[in-house]
Amino acid sequence: MKIATLTSRHSYFEALTVGQVMRHARGKTVEAIESVMLTNLVMNSAPGHFDEHAMKSSPFGRRVTYGGITAALVIGLASQDTAENVLAEIGLTGLRLKASVFLGDTLYAYSEVVAKEDGDRADAGIVTFKHWGVNQDGVLVFECVRTALVKRESHWGQR
DSSP states (O other): OOGGGGSOGGGSGGGOOTTOEEEEEEEEEOOHHHHHHHHHHTTOOOGGGTOHHHHHTSSSSSOBOOHHHHHHHHHHHHHHHHTTTEEEEEEEEEEEEOSOOBTTOEEEEEEEEEEEEEOSSTTEEEEEEEEEEEOTTOOEEEEEEEEEEEEOHHHHSOO
């Protein structure tokens, strides 16, 4: 079996069209384990991520999720539709944390194809995506622009 048989035909360079918007199928609830573990791994010591008692008297009223987790979850949720046929990540810009995310919030991801161009290889092209994430109430919590080198089905697809 060729690996290409395991990937979607809808995520090759040729299938992506400028202006195409995708609502990605899955949502992800932010759990305490991932919030605390990743925050510890990157050595972010802000009490807003760890001190439930102190945060009860803050304007938020509870602990907030580290922004790196928000970014990773939204981009990860978008991966099934936008990264499956990626050969290389070229850039990630314009990261904006638009609203606080709390433990127990569920995030959903969307993507728009904002640009496509031929690369310097015949087997792939460059695609620029705008990704954004919303919480369970539809509040925009994250956005970024991601550029990737995406396989062409004409070279990598099942034959």
